[in-house]
Amino acid sequence: xxxxxxxxxxxxxxxxxxxxxxxxxxxxxxxxxxxxxxxxxxxxxxxxxxxxxxxxxxxxxxxxxxxxxxxxxxxxxxxxxxxxxxxxxxxxxxxxxxxxxxxxxxxxxxxxxxxxxxxxxxxxxxxxxxxxxxxxxxxxxxxxxxxxxxxxxxxxxxxxxxxxxxxxxxxxxxxxxxxxxxxxxxxxxxxxxxxxxxxxxxxxxxxxxxxxxxxxxxxxxxxxxxxxxxxxxxxxxxxxxxxxxxxxxxxxxxxxxxxxxxxxxxxxxxxxxxxxxxxxxxxxxxxxxxxxxxxxxxxxxxxxxxxxxxxx
Amino acid sequence: xxxxxxxxxxxxxxxxxxxxxxxxxxxxxxxxxxxxxxxxxxxxxxxxxxxxxxxxxxxxxxxxxxxxxxxxxxxxxxxxxxxxxxxxxxxxxxxxxxxxxxxxxxxxxxxxxxxxxxxxxxxxxxxxxxxxxxxxxxxxxxxxxxxxxxxxxxxxxxxxxxxxxxxxxxxxxxxxxxxxxxxxxxxxxxxxxxxxxxxxxxxxxxxxxxxxxxxxxxxxxxxxxxxxxxxxxxxxxxxxxxxxxxxxxxxxxxxxxxxxxxxxxxxxxxxxxxxxxxxxxxxxxxxxxxxxxxxxxxxxxxxxxxxxxxxxxxxx
Numbered sequence: 001x002x003x004x005x006x007x008x009x010x011x012x013x014x015x016x017x018x019x020x021x022x023x024x025x026x027x028x029x030x031x032x033x034x035x036x037x038x039x040x041x042x043x044x045x046x047x048x049x050x051x052x053x054x055x056x057x058x059x060x061x062x063x064x065x066x067x068x069x070x071x072x073x074x075x076x077x078x079x080x081x082x083x084x085x086x087x088x089x090x091x092x093x094x095x096x097x098x099x100x101x102x103x104x105x106x107x108x109x110x111x112x113x114x115x116x117x118x119x120x121x122x123x124x125x126x127x128x129x130x131x132x133x134x135x136x137x138x139x140x141x142x143x144x145x146x147x148x149x150x151x152x153x154x155x156x157x158x159x160x161x162x163x164x165x166x167x168x169x170x171x172x173x174x175x176x177x178x179x180x181x182x183x184x185x186x187x188x189x190x191x192x193x194x195x196x197x198x199x200x201x202x203x204x205x206x207x208x209x210x211x212x213x214x215x216x217x218x219x220x221x222x223x224x225x226x227x228x229x230x231x232x233x234x235x236x237x238x239x240x241x242x243x244x245x246x247x248x249x250x251x252x253x254x255x256x257x258x259x260x261x262x263x264x265x266x267x268x269x270x271x272x273x274x275x276x277x278x279x280x281x282x283x284x285x286x287x288x289x290x291x292x293x294x295x296x297x298x299x300x301x302x303x304x305x306x307x308x309x310x311x312x
Numbered sequence: 313x314x315x316x317x318x319x320x321x322x323x324x325x326x327x328x329x330x331x332x333x334x335x336x337x338x339x340x341x342x343x344x345x346x347x348x349x350x351x352x353x354x355x356x357x358x359x360x361x362x363x364x365x366x367x368x369x370x371x372x373x374x375x376x377x378x379x380x381x382x383x384x385x386x387x388x389x390x391x392x393x394x395x396x397x398x399x400x401x402x403x404x405x406x407x408x409x410x411x412x413x414x415x416x417x418x419x420x421x422x423x424x425x426x427x428x429x430x431x432x433x434x435x436x437x438x439x440x441x442x443x444x445x446x447x448x449x450x451x452x453x454x455x456x457x458x459x460x461x462x463x464x465x466x467x468x469x470x471x472x473x474x475x476x477x478x479x480x481x482x483x484x485x486x487x488x489x490x491x492x493x494x495x496x497x498x499x500x501x502x503x504x505x506x507x508x509x510x511x512x513x514x515x516x517x518x519x520x521x522x523x524x525x526x527x528x529x530x531x532x533x534x535x536x537x538x539x540x541x542x543x544x545x546x547x548x549x550x551x552x553x554x555x556x557x558x559x560x561x562x563x564x565x566x567x568x569x570x571x572x573x574x575x576x577x578x579x580x581x582x583x584x585x586x587x588x589x590x591x592x593x594x595x596x597x598x599x600x601x602x603x604x605x606x607x608x609x610x611x612x613x614x615x616x617x618x619x620x621x622x623x624x625x626x627x628x
Contacts, residue, residue: 106508138510148501151524161509215510
């Protein structure tokens with residue numbers, strides 16, 4: 001059963017003023033106000049409850065991810081909330097992608113990777129030995145930095161997820177629904193059998209989003225989804241993200257601060273720190289708060305330097 | 313079909329090359345010319361040898377290049393002799409080699425590329441072994457086939473299946489190598505994308521990696537077959553009798569023909585060349601032409617497949 005994170009466990013974490021204790025305790029105080037419960041409603045919330053009051057999708061507690069014993073990112077304690085776009089920003093090497101990949105257990109594919117601490121998904125330990133990574137990845141989808149459509153037809157691309165997961169009924173409707181959800185249906189409905197590699201970069205990335213949507217996920221993780229795209233495609237995908245937020249929870253890693261400011265509801269700012277010996281570079285969270293606050297009135301001077309462009 | 317970008321690129325490269333060549337003055341220019349002449353000379357020698365071989369075979373074999381060649385069986389009388397049993401025997405052998413080699417090679421390649429932990433010593437040992445096997449002389453495989461397949465533990469006798477197994481052992485390392493290259497060429501982003509959707513490792517291999525690797529595997533397989541079809545030494549030992557006047561029977565009792573004695577094109581050529589009569593040498597030359605045509609066709613198919621699918625994957 002899930003353990004709620006106690007305040008004592010967090011006093012040792014150095015944080016900026018809007019501390020993690022407040023966030024977490026606020027979260028647990030307001031637990032009774034959470035909307036949604038166990039089911040994932042498809043329809044939007046309309047006038048949304050405040051982000052910290054929504055159900056917690058992920059609860060990370062003292063997470064440290066290491067490669068071959070060397071920590072890449074540590075002391076991560078944060079909650080990710082439902083139907084929100086949570087952005088992870090920070091300079092290169094601060095472990096944003098590593099952290100993102102830990103949320104759908106993609107780090108399992110790297111033999112030397114290990115995770116300490118706990119990641120709870122809707123209250124359940126994501127890394128428990130009884131958890132099936134395949135099921136995890138069905139519910140928590142991922143879109144990568146460089147669009148990676150399969151060298152197959154558009155239909156086969158979107159249908160692949162449901163097929164391998166055994167969701168074989170109503171495949172046509174499922175494919176259509178996913179493509180509509182990714183704002184791609186009208187552009188490709190007449191050429192579903194054509195090779196996916198013939199599409200433009202922006203279309204390919206939307207196809208990858210459609211692919212992730214086809215498995216009925218709960219969360220969509222995006223690792224710098226627009227960094228390989230032109231500004232117009234980027235804009236389209238950002239609009240898409242805001243639409244998707246109604247039905248899914250989105251976590252996005254981005255180098256583009258303006259993008260984080262535009263689309264996200266909450267932003268976590270990470271930095272890289274050298275250890276005492278000056279040899280290892282490890283990432284950690286400096287500040288995690290509502291986006292507006294992080295960008296207009298950040299609590300930590302390092303955050304302020306980064307978002308105003310003084311550094312990084 | 314070259315895109316506008318590719319045409320512009322080519323034009324730029326040509327212009328640069330011209331500038332480099334024309335720019336040379338005096339001694340440098342002479343060196344450039346001499347170097348180019350030497351390169352052309354090297355290529356020319358190789359091509360000249362090949363052309364001489366083909367032309368000689370044609371000139372010698374022309375008188376017997378007719379349909380009788382393919383319809384008739386070997387005979388003591390040169391006028392009545394043909395090579396039908398040799399062609400059919402070679403065809404049977406190739407079918408056997410393909411059927412045996414393909415699953416073994418693809419399986420080995422998948423294991424070595426997708427599952428084997430390269431840090432383990434036994435996996436490195438397997439890799440080294442596979443590479444060494446490719447260097448073993450073909451007659452050694454013949455001895456192996458004779459000892460263990462024709463006689464010894466398997467003891468099936470000097471039949472087509474024995475020939476196929478022996479030739480398979482010989483070409484297996486090549487096809488494994490080609491399959492590994494093909495699997496390795498599939499971008500890792502495809503695997504990541506597939507796994508991120510919830511597919512298992514095997515599902516990813518079966519539905520994404522293998523289909524993308526098919527052209528490379530097919531090319532390797534065809535090139536291996538084109539090598540196997542010309543091999544003589546192992547077949548001599550495994551019992552390719554050279555004077556066969558019948559085709560294998562497509563009889564289930566005879567393992568659909570694989571349990572029959574056989575001959576093959578290179579064996580028949582060898583046999584005809586050894587005969588004293590001049591007419592048999594003409595027949596041998598004609599048979600050589602048939603063999604060359606087969607080789608050329610197989611290699612062309614392999615190259616065509618490789619080129620066509622390389623474009624498809626590179627459309628990214």
